[in-house]
Amino acid sequence: MSTVIKGGTVVTADLTYKADVKIEGGTIIAIGPDLSGDETLDATGCYVMPGGIDPHVHLEMPFMGTYSSDNFESGTRAAVAGGTTMVVDFCLPDPGQSLLDALKRWDNKSTLANCDYSFHMAITWWDKQVFEEMETIVKDKGINTFKHFMAYKGALMVNDDEMYASFQRCAELGALPLVHAENGDVVASMQAKLLAEGNDGPEGHAYSRPPEVEGEATNRAIMIADMAGVPLYVVHTSCEQSHEAIRRARQKGMRVYGEPLIQHLTLDESEYFDKDWDHSARRVMSPPFRNKMHQDSLWAGLQAGSLSCVATDHCAFTTDQKRTGIGDFTKIPNGTGGLEDRLPMLWTYGVATGRLTMNEFVAVTSTNIAKILNIYPKKGAILVGSDADIVVWDPAREKTISASNQQSAIDYNVFEGKHVKGLPRFTLSRGKVVVEEATVKTEEGHGKFVAREPFTAVNKALSTWKELVAPRKVERSGIPRSGV
């Protein structure tokens, strides 16, 4: 059976043009004028864009003594409701646990997915077994990205020596290291000091994680990646200090990517000073929200190309879960939601305000990350042969964001009350219509794992360059003998 998306304007990362799009067997089979098929979707007045790819989500994540509340079913249902058609979650081995055993847990959880997905593998500890298993993860398991937490001391955090060893291994395997860049030692020490001074409310979370701890860690990770000869992807870049490090590195020719979150772009630190404890605690995430100067820096980075992708870090905890931290902000589970709202919020605050063009919107929500993850043009494209992961975007549809009608399983929404204009008319996941306006028609288990090959063009270019400029012994004749 074939489907034609008719009468819309195709918008990709580099082109805007009127055309129909024909789909069969889950892929795009034709693009052009006057196409016909068995079924027609009316795209009049709409933009036909690659579905969003969210490279940073945590579904049913074991974290801080609990699990994040959206699983692969509700999380991917929220994703498609907002026009996102692929998510990438993080497989987190326990300390001492085999990477392959951890992956089995993630394989089991993800059978519920309503849209396609992939995994990053986290390096949470280091020894010979991890070194060896990384090869299997890349060559046999279709994972070409490894995450390193520079924060969460005593839990997920790795030290510089472990990170350097892992980055070198990534270079050999043609993989891409990711970092959560915050100085975990400094954060832990500041947390202890704040608590000792009686500063135990959610605002203490923001005080303990100033932009400097993020800037320092970002600089450190960039230098370590450069010495290991590997590209680097910095997740949830939230502030000018971190953005500046990335911008400077890129100007010097280093292969570094930065990923701001929709939360950091549109919400600010005043959320932590609300008199309502629940309000502030619900917004506790790492790094915390920043002020307007940092937000302007992030928007500028998306415009200038020094920042590459907008993600959510969707890691949703209920109010009850957040209340574990009453009397001690360090126990508030870190994380916020955003999967359903990323595209509408970015469109409303980015495209409608003139901060981003429509093509830049597609680039930072889909195409750039597809290229970085080495799944372009299967994903992130409207091309013949690409997967039919498509959002038919209606710039005239509007709503006020509310937890009362969201897909996420939690009881609040950090964007509550924000008015968005620009929403999906249809979302298609590999050709299946999973959303039609406010009606969600997902099918649990429809989502498939997307395997990703190592050695992107950027990996290859960087290793060629590093080989060219590697230290070389100077051959000398007539070397004097010592003592003569």
Ligand SMILES: NC(=O)NCCC(=O)O
């Ligand atoms: N970001 C956050 O606060 N929670 C999820 C885990 C992480 O990405 O650091």
Ligand SMILES: [Zn+2]
């Ligand atoms: Zn993180």
Ligand SMILES: [Zn+2]
């Ligand atoms: Zn995260």
